[in-house]
Amino acid sequence: MNDSGTVLAVCTCGGTLCGRLATERIATSPGFVSALVSPDLCLPAGRARAASWLRETAAGSLVVAACGIPAAAHAVAEVARVAGVAGHRTSLVDLREGCAWVHPRPDQATAKALRMVASAAAGVREGMPPAPDAEVRPSGRVLVVGTDPGSLAAAARLSELGCEAVQVTGKLERFEGQAGEFMARIRTDQGAECHAVGAVIAAGDAPAGPPVVQSGQRVAFLLEGDPWPSVTESTLSAALHLVRDRGCRVVVFFRDMGVAGRGLEELYREARGSGVTFVRMEAGPPALVEANGGWNITLDVPGLGPITETVDVLISGATAALQGTRGLAEVLGVAPRKGGWAPRERALLEPVATERSGVFVIGPARGPYTTDQAVRQGEAAAMAALSVAAPGAVMVSARASVDTERCAFCLTCLRVCPHQAVTTAMGQTMRVLPAACQGCGVCAAACPAGAIQITESPNRRLLAEMDALMDGPSLGGRPTVVFACANSAVPALQAMGRLRLSYPAAVLVVPVPCLGRLEPVHCVRPLAAGAGRVLLCGCYDRSCEHLVGPASARRMVERASALAGELGLDPGAIHVASLAPVDWHGIGHLLNVPCDTEGSAKVTAHATA
Amino acid sequence: MTLRAALAQGQFVVTAEASPPKGTNVAGAIAEVEHLRGRVQAFNVTDQQSSVMRLGSLALCYLLKERGLEPIFQVTCRDRNRIALQSDLLSAAALGIENVLCLTGDHVKLGDHPQAKPVFDLDSVSLLRAAAGLAQGQDMAGKKLDGVPNFFLGAVVSPGADPVEPQLLKMEKKAQAGAEFFQTQAIFAPDAFARFMEAARPMGKPVFAGIIMLKSAGMARFMNRNVPGVHVPDRLIEVMETAKDRQEASVGVAVELIRQLRPLCQGIHLMAMGWDHLLPRVLEQSGLTG
Amino acid sequence: MPAGSNLEAVLAAGRFAVTAELGPPKGTNLGVVERKAEILRHCCDAVNLTDNQTAIVRMSSLACAIHLRRMGLDPVMQMTCRDRNRLALQSDVLGAAGAGVRNFLCLSGDHQQFGNHPGAKNVFDLDSIQLIQVLAGMRDTRRFQGGDEFTGDIPMFIGAAANPFADPLPYRVVRLAKKARAGANFIQTQAVFDLEIFGRWMAQVRARGLHEQVAIMAGIVPLKSVGTARYMRDYVSGVVVPDAIVSRMEDAPDPKAEGMAIAVELIDAVREIPGVRGVHIMAVGWEDVVPILAERAGLLPRPLI
Amino acid sequence: MIVAQQKPLEEIRQMVRGFRRLLVLGCGTCTTVCFAGGEKEVGLLSTSLRSVLGQEIEIEEAVVQRQCEWEFLDQVGEAVGRAEAVLSLGCGVGVQGIGERYPGVVALPGLNTAFMGLTEAPGIWGERCMACGDCLLHRTGGICPVARCAKSLLNGPCGGVQDGHCEISVDNPCAWVLIYDRLTQQGRVEQLEEIIPARDWKASHSGGPRRIVRPDLRDMVGEEV
Structure with missing residues (x-):
C-alpha cells in the first residue's frame, strides 16, 4: 500500500461555505500530511486539480469534506480512482447539509466540522478492503409458484422476455441459494424434482381468489388485526377500482390502516376522495349476520352506538387467503417466522419484491386481489425477476465477509440473517452469499467472535469514527450521538439539511446501514465519553428493509441500558426512535429536544401520515 | 475435672484414642478405654479413621459419657454436609458431649468404600467456625437455637510438615475460627517441634504433642514414605530394628519422646495403634500417672 | 429373622399399626424430645424421628432415636441421603443399632434449597x-x-x-x-387427602401384590388451620389437597376441630382400603393432637406385644 | 460445549483494582459460542472497565482460539508480557491455562464457568452433562439424571415433582418425568423397573482430579508426561 499518510480536501462550494464555517481552520486540521481547499470539487476542473494534487502527495488515504449530494460521492470516487487511492481508504464528510446548513452559529458549526473531519480521518485508517467481487451466473430460468391469473401473466411475460418460466403446482419443499442461483426442490405426485432458477415468483396456492364482485354491488372489506402492508395497498387499490370503475359502494372496516409506506397515504386519500367509506373498528370486530345472500355488519362505534351496514359482498379473506401460503413463505424464507405470509410494508421495496433478493410475491399471497391487480403484479414481478435471473454472468460485490479463522461456528449469523444470505459451505465454514446479502450488518452485530465484517461499516472503523467524533472542540452542549439508519434517518437528515432546518451542533450523527448493525458497545462508549444521550433513529418495524432492525435494536438497547446503569451512567439515556425516510419534521423534533430534559425519554417520531 | 478445666488449671494433660468397632459390638472398644480410666484425661473417638467405615463416633462418645468417661467427639467433613454436621454437633451437646475435634478427614479413596462420594461441603476451619457459632447460639443460617451447646473445640496440626509455614497459617486460622486446643500429628523430632512451638506459642492455645507407638522398623519406614509430616529418624528405626523385645523398645521410644516434649507443650495425645495395653507402662515410666 | 421392634411385632400380629412423627428441636434441648415423646408414648406403636426435615438443621435423628430407646419407646430413625454419604x-446405622434402635x-x-442452608453442598451419594439396598445388605448378607x-x-x-400423588403417576x-425389591419392610406414604388417587394407587399396589411384600401405612396430616390447608394445596409438591377439603376448613367455625374431624375421617377411610396396614400421623409440631386422633379413630389402646 | 457467564461488573472491578496494566483475553471457542468471552464481549467489557476505572488502568484486548492450549496462548505472549494481570474470558480451564503458561502474571477469572450444556434456544442454555465419568445414559432413556436431577437420583423421581417440573425450579423439567416419557415413547418403560445399585463415584470428581493417559497417543508425540 502506498501510504504517505492521510490528506484532506475541503470544498467550499463556490465559497458559499466560507461564511458559515472557518474553512481554513478546517483545512489545517491536525493529522493530515497535506490539505487542499477547492471551491468546486464536483466540477470537472475541480476534480482534475484534486486528482493531480492527490497524486503528488502520494497519500494512502483521503478525506474529502464537501456536501451531501450524490455528485460529491462520485467526485471522491473518481479522484481517488485516478490518483490510485483505494475506495476503502477514502471518506466523504458532508460539511454542507450535515453541518453548515443546519448549525447557524459559525463557531459551533466549525467545531463540529473539525470533529467530523477528525472522525473521517480516524475511519479511513481503519478502512477494510472489500472482499473480491463474486460472479453469479443466472440460469435464465424463473420459478413461478401458482396458477392464478397473476402467475399465468408472469409466466407469459417472462417467455416474451426470453426467460424460461418454470411453472409448478407441486409443493415447494426446499429453497436455498441466492438471487441468480437458487436451487428449488418441488414435491409432486411423481416424486421430487429439483430446479436451478435465478428467481422465484410466488403467488401461493390459495384455494380461490376473493368473491367476484358485480358492478354496482355493495362491498365491505374487513381488515382485521394489524395492517398487513400489502393488504393495505391491495385493499386500497381494489376499493378504488370498485368505486371508480365498477360503480360499487365500498366500506372498509379497519383497525389501523398503516399507510406509512411510500405512496400509500396518497392512495388512501384518493380512495377517500373517490367515495370509499372508512370505518375504524375501535371497540373490536363487528358482528356479522348472513342475510339475503349478503351480510349485515353491525359495529359498535364509541360515542355513536351500533351502526349496521348491509352489503352484498364481504371480503375478509386476507387472513384466510394467506393461510394457504404459510408453509410456502417459510420455505422461501421471506415471511417473518410467525404469522403467515405477511410480506411487510417496506417502503423501499418495489411492490412485488420481498426482503429476499430474487423472491417476488404476487396475487393471492398478498391478500385480497382482483384479476386486474394480479395480472399487473405478475407482469411487474416478471420484469423484476428478469433483472436477477437473465442469463449471463453478473459480478456482485460482497457487502459482508466472514473471517473463517475467527469464526467459532456458533451458527448465530445463520439464525439471525433476515435475508437468508448466510450458509454453511459444505459444513466447514460460514459463507455470506454476496447476491443475497443486503449489507444490513445484523449478523455482524450478533457475531460473538467479531468474525463478520460489513465492508461499509467494519467494527474497527465504526468504533474509531465514533471515538474521534466524541473528542474535540466544544459544541456548546453535551453531545447527543445519533445512529442514523441509512434507509430512514439519513434521508430525513439530508432533507433537514436541504431545507436548512437547524438542530444543535452537539448532535453527532453516525450513519449505519441499519439499526440492527448496532451493539451495546456502540451505545455505551459515547455515554462513557460524555454524551448525554444516544439516539438510534431507524425505520418503523414494518418498514424495515431488513425486517428485524428496529426490533433487534430495542432488545440490544435493553442490555446496553442495563450495562450503562452498572457503569454509573444514565440508563435512561439510550432511545430507539422510528421514523419514515421523508420525516424531516419528526427527526427535527427528536434532535431539538435538549438531551438533559426529562421528556427526551418519551419522544418518538411520527410518520408523515 | 473436665479437659477444659484441667487445661485452665495448667495441668499437663494426656489424651488417647478410642476406635469404634466395625460393627455394633462396642464391648471391646469400651474395655480398652476402661483400661486407661484414671490415667487419661479424655478419649478421642475417631470418626471412621482412614475412611474405613465404622460405628459412629457420636454413638461411642455417648456410651463413654454414660460410663463417666470423657470423650472427645471427632468430626470430619468427608461424609456429612453442613446440615448433618451441625445436626450431629447439636446432638452431641444434647447428649452431654462437649469436647469436639474438628477435622477435614481423609479422602474416601484411602478407605474401604472408595466408591463413595466424598462430601467436603465444609473444611476443618469452616467446621470449627460453625461449631463456635452453635456455641454462641446460632446455626450457620443465623437461626437462633433452642438450647445452646457449650463446646470445647479442638483441632489438629502437623508440626512436621514441610514446609511448615502453611501449617502455621492454618493453625492460626483454626484458632481464630474457634479452636481452643490442638492435637498434633505424631512427633519424632523434638528439635523441629521446639521450633514449631516457638512459632505457635504466640497463639496462646494449648498443644498436645502426638505420640504414636512405634511397632516396628517397617512401620517407621512405611510412615516415612507414606505419611506426610511424619519423619522417624534413622536412630529410632535402628533402635526398633535391633530390639530384642519390640514392645519394650516401643515403650522406651515413647517415654524418651514424652520426656523431651513435655517441657515444650501442654499435653500429649497417645495413639496406641493397637498396643493399648502398653499405654499404662508408657504413662508410668514417663511419670504421667496420677 | 425378626428385627425385634415393636412396630414390626404389631404389624406381624396383623394389627392396624399407628406411627407418629416427632420433629427434633433446633438446638440441644432434649427436654423437648422427652415432652413430645411422653405425649406419643401410649398412642402409637413407634415414633419417627425426622432427619433435619425440610433441610432445617435440628438435633440428629440418631441422637433422638437413642434417647427414645432409653425412654422405652420404639423409635423409627429417619435417614436421608442429602447430608451423608x-x-x-452406615456408621450411623451401626451406632443406632448398637444402642437398640431397630426401625430405619x-x-x-x-x-437443601427449601431449608435454611440453601448454600450447603448436597451429598446424594446414594438414593433412597x-x-x-445397603441396609438390607448389612442385615441380610x-x-x-x-x-x-x-x-x-x-x-x-x-x-x-x-x-402416590406425584408425577408421573403411573x-x-x-x-x-x-x-x-430392594428390601423395604414397611412403607409410610405421603399425606393422603385425595382418597380417589390413593385408592387407585392402592389398586395398582394390590394388582402387583406389593401389599403382601411391604406393610403400607397411609400418611395422615391433621390440618391445623385454613392457612395450612391452602399452603399444603398450593405449595407442597407431591401433595394433593382436594378443594372440597380446603372449603370445609374455610367454612368451619373452628378450623382446628374441623382439621381433626377430617383427619379422623381419613383414617377411617384408609382403614377400609384393602392392603392398608396402618397409619402414619405427621402432626408437624402439633403432637398434642395425636392421642386425640387415635382415640377418636378407635385406635386405642395400642396393643402390647 | 462449556457454558459460562460473565461475572458481575462490580466483582470484576474489585478483582482488577490495583493493577495498572490489564490484558482482557477472550477465548474463541466455547465461551465465544455462548456469548460470554468472544471478541465482542472482550470489547464490551474493556469499554466498561475503562469507563469505570478511567486512567487508573491501561487495558489491552486480545482473543485466542482456545485458552486451553499452550500453543494458542503462545500467540499472545507479548501482550501478556506487557500486562500485570490477565482477565480471562475463557472457562476455568482457560484461566488456569494462562496461569500455567505464564506463572509470573496474575490470571483472573472474568467469567463464572457454569456447566456443560447445549443451546436450548437462542439465548437459553441448559446443563446436560456433569462429566461424572461413568455414563449411564443407555439406562435412562438418553436423559441424564446425574446432571438433570437436583438430587442426582438414579432410581426414579422423588416426591417433589409438580406438573412435571422439579420443585427446585419451575424452569426445570423433572429429569425422571422426561426419562419416563422418553422410555414410554420408545416402548422401553420396563427399563425403569431395574434397580441401579449404589454407584461408583470414583470416576467422577469424587475420586479426585482426573487425568486420562493414552499411552498410544503419548508415544506418538514422543514426549514424556
Whole structure:
C-alpha cells in the first residue's frame, strides 16, 4: 500500500461555505500530511486539480469534506480512482447539509466540522478492503409458484422476455441459494424434482381468489388485526377500482390502516376522495349476520352506538387467503417466522419484491386481489425477476465477509440473517452469499467472535469514527450521538439539511446501514465519553428493509441500558426512535429536544401520515 | 475435672484414642478405654479413621459419657454436609458431649468404600467456625437455637510438615475460627517441634504433642514414605530394628519422646495403634500417672 | 429373622399399626424430645424421628432415636441421603443399632434449597432405594456396601416412603415395587387427602401384590388451620389437597376441630382400603393432637406385644 | 460445549483494582459460542472497565482460539508480557491455562464457568452433562439424571415433582418425568423397573482430579508426561 499518510480536501462550494464555517481552520486540521481547499470539487476542473494534487502527495488515504449530494460521492470516487487511492481508504464528510446548513452559529458549526473531519480521518485508517467481487451466473430460468391469473401473466411475460418460466403446482419443499442461483426442490405426485432458477415468483396456492364482485354491488372489506402492508395497498387499490370503475359502494372496516409506506397515504386519500367509506373498528370486530345472500355488519362505534351496514359482498379473506401460503413463505424464507405470509410494508421495496433478493410475491399471497391487480403484479414481478435471473454472468460485490479463522461456528449469523444470505459451505465454514446479502450488518452485530465484517461499516472503523467524533472542540452542549439508519434517518437528515432546518451542533450523527448493525458497545462508549444521550433513529418495524432492525435494536438497547446503569451512567439515556425516510419534521423534533430534559425519554417520531 | 478445666488449671494433660468397632459390638472398644480410666484425661473417638467405615463416633462418645468417661467427639467433613454436621454437633451437646475435634478427614479413596462420594461441603476451619457459632447460639443460617451447646473445640496440626509455614497459617486460622486446643500429628523430632512451638506459642492455645507407638522398623519406614509430616529418624528405626523385645523398645521410644516434649507443650495425645495395653507402662515410666 | 421392634411385632400380629412423627428441636434441648415423646408414648406403636426435615438443621435423628430407646419407646430413625454419604449412613446405622434402635426409614431427603442452608453442598451419594439396598445388605448378607463382611447380626426393620400423588403417576407404583425389591419392610406414604388417587394407587399396589411384600401405612396430616390447608394445596409438591377439603376448613367455625374431624375421617377411610396396614400421623409440631386422633379413630389402646 | 457467564461488573472491578496494566483475553471457542468471552464481549467489557476505572488502568484486548492450549496462548505472549494481570474470558480451564503458561502474571477469572450444556434456544442454555465419568445414559432413556436431577437420583423421581417440573425450579423439567416419557415413547418403560445399585463415584470428581493417559497417543508425540 502506498501510504504517505492521510490528506484532506475541503470544498467550499463556490465559497458559499466560507461564511458559515472557518474553512481554513478546517483545512489545517491536525493529522493530515497535506490539505487542499477547492471551491468546486464536483466540477470537472475541480476534480482534475484534486486528482493531480492527490497524486503528488502520494497519500494512502483521503478525506474529502464537501456536501451531501450524490455528485460529491462520485467526485471522491473518481479522484481517488485516478490518483490510485483505494475506495476503502477514502471518506466523504458532508460539511454542507450535515453541518453548515443546519448549525447557524459559525463557531459551533466549525467545531463540529473539525470533529467530523477528525472522525473521517480516524475511519479511513481503519478502512477494510472489500472482499473480491463474486460472479453469479443466472440460469435464465424463473420459478413461478401458482396458477392464478397473476402467475399465468408472469409466466407469459417472462417467455416474451426470453426467460424460461418454470411453472409448478407441486409443493415447494426446499429453497436455498441466492438471487441468480437458487436451487428449488418441488414435491409432486411423481416424486421430487429439483430446479436451478435465478428467481422465484410466488403467488401461493390459495384455494380461490376473493368473491367476484358485480358492478354496482355493495362491498365491505374487513381488515382485521394489524395492517398487513400489502393488504393495505391491495385493499386500497381494489376499493378504488370498485368505486371508480365498477360503480360499487365500498366500506372498509379497519383497525389501523398503516399507510406509512411510500405512496400509500396518497392512495388512501384518493380512495377517500373517490367515495370509499372508512370505518375504524375501535371497540373490536363487528358482528356479522348472513342475510339475503349478503351480510349485515353491525359495529359498535364509541360515542355513536351500533351502526349496521348491509352489503352484498364481504371480503375478509386476507387472513384466510394467506393461510394457504404459510408453509410456502417459510420455505422461501421471506415471511417473518410467525404469522403467515405477511410480506411487510417496506417502503423501499418495489411492490412485488420481498426482503429476499430474487423472491417476488404476487396475487393471492398478498391478500385480497382482483384479476386486474394480479395480472399487473405478475407482469411487474416478471420484469423484476428478469433483472436477477437473465442469463449471463453478473459480478456482485460482497457487502459482508466472514473471517473463517475467527469464526467459532456458533451458527448465530445463520439464525439471525433476515435475508437468508448466510450458509454453511459444505459444513466447514460460514459463507455470506454476496447476491443475497443486503449489507444490513445484523449478523455482524450478533457475531460473538467479531468474525463478520460489513465492508461499509467494519467494527474497527465504526468504533474509531465514533471515538474521534466524541473528542474535540466544544459544541456548546453535551453531545447527543445519533445512529442514523441509512434507509430512514439519513434521508430525513439530508432533507433537514436541504431545507436548512437547524438542530444543535452537539448532535453527532453516525450513519449505519441499519439499526440492527448496532451493539451495546456502540451505545455505551459515547455515554462513557460524555454524551448525554444516544439516539438510534431507524425505520418503523414494518418498514424495515431488513425486517428485524428496529426490533433487534430495542432488545440490544435493553442490555446496553442495563450495562450503562452498572457503569454509573444514565440508563435512561439510550432511545430507539422510528421514523419514515421523508420525516424531516419528526427527526427535527427528536434532535431539538435538549438531551438533559426529562421528556427526551418519551419522544418518538411520527410518520408523515 | 473436665479437659477444659484441667487445661485452665495448667495441668499437663494426656489424651488417647478410642476406635469404634466395625460393627455394633462396642464391648471391646469400651474395655480398652476402661483400661486407661484414671490415667487419661479424655478419649478421642475417631470418626471412621482412614475412611474405613465404622460405628459412629457420636454413638461411642455417648456410651463413654454414660460410663463417666470423657470423650472427645471427632468430626470430619468427608461424609456429612453442613446440615448433618451441625445436626450431629447439636446432638452431641444434647447428649452431654462437649469436647469436639474438628477435622477435614481423609479422602474416601484411602478407605474401604472408595466408591463413595466424598462430601467436603465444609473444611476443618469452616467446621470449627460453625461449631463456635452453635456455641454462641446460632446455626450457620443465623437461626437462633433452642438450647445452646457449650463446646470445647479442638483441632489438629502437623508440626512436621514441610514446609511448615502453611501449617502455621492454618493453625492460626483454626484458632481464630474457634479452636481452643490442638492435637498434633505424631512427633519424632523434638528439635523441629521446639521450633514449631516457638512459632505457635504466640497463639496462646494449648498443644498436645502426638505420640504414636512405634511397632516396628517397617512401620517407621512405611510412615516415612507414606505419611506426610511424619519423619522417624534413622536412630529410632535402628533402635526398633535391633530390639530384642519390640514392645519394650516401643515403650522406651515413647517415654524418651514424652520426656523431651513435655517441657515444650501442654499435653500429649497417645495413639496406641493397637498396643493399648502398653499405654499404662508408657504413662508410668514417663511419670504421667496420677 | 425378626428385627425385634415393636412396630414390626404389631404389624406381624396383623394389627392396624399407628406411627407418629416427632420433629427434633433446633438446638440441644432434649427436654423437648422427652415432652413430645411422653405425649406419643401410649398412642402409637413407634415414633419417627425426622432427619433435619425440610433441610432445617435440628438435633440428629440418631441422637433422638437413642434417647427414645432409653425412654422405652420404639423409635423409627429417619435417614436421608442429602447430608451423608454411604460411610456416614452406615456408621450411623451401626451406632443406632448398637444402642437398640431397630426401625430405619430410608429417604432421599428434601433438597437443601427449601431449608435454611440453601448454600450447603448436597451429598446424594446414594438414593433412597440404594440406601434400602445397603441396609438390607448389612442385615441380610452381613456385608457393608464396600463389600467387607462382618460377623454378628444387625437386626433392622427397614422402611421407606412412597408418594402416590406425584408425577408421573403411573411410575409411582413401579418405584414402590423397586423399594420392596430392594428390601423395604414397611412403607409410610405421603399425606393422603385425595382418597380417589390413593385408592387407585392402592389398586395398582394390590394388582402387583406389593401389599403382601411391604406393610403400607397411609400418611395422615391433621390440618391445623385454613392457612395450612391452602399452603399444603398450593405449595407442597407431591401433595394433593382436594378443594372440597380446603372449603370445609374455610367454612368451619373452628378450623382446628374441623382439621381433626377430617383427619379422623381419613383414617377411617384408609382403614377400609384393602392392603392398608396402618397409619402414619405427621402432626408437624402439633403432637398434642395425636392421642386425640387415635382415640377418636378407635385406635386405642395400642396393643402390647 | 462449556457454558459460562460473565461475572458481575462490580466483582470484576474489585478483582482488577490495583493493577495498572490489564490484558482482557477472550477465548474463541466455547465461551465465544455462548456469548460470554468472544471478541465482542472482550470489547464490551474493556469499554466498561475503562469507563469505570478511567486512567487508573491501561487495558489491552486480545482473543485466542482456545485458552486451553499452550500453543494458542503462545500467540499472545507479548501482550501478556506487557500486562500485570490477565482477565480471562475463557472457562476455568482457560484461566488456569494462562496461569500455567505464564506463572509470573496474575490470571483472573472474568467469567463464572457454569456447566456443560447445549443451546436450548437462542439465548437459553441448559446443563446436560456433569462429566461424572461413568455414563449411564443407555439406562435412562438418553436423559441424564446425574446432571438433570437436583438430587442426582438414579432410581426414579422423588416426591417433589409438580406438573412435571422439579420443585427446585419451575424452569426445570423433572429429569425422571422426561426419562419416563422418553422410555414410554420408545416402548422401553420396563427399563425403569431395574434397580441401579449404589454407584461408583470414583470416576467422577469424587475420586479426585482426573487425568486420562493414552499411552498410544503419548508415544506418538514422543514426549514424556
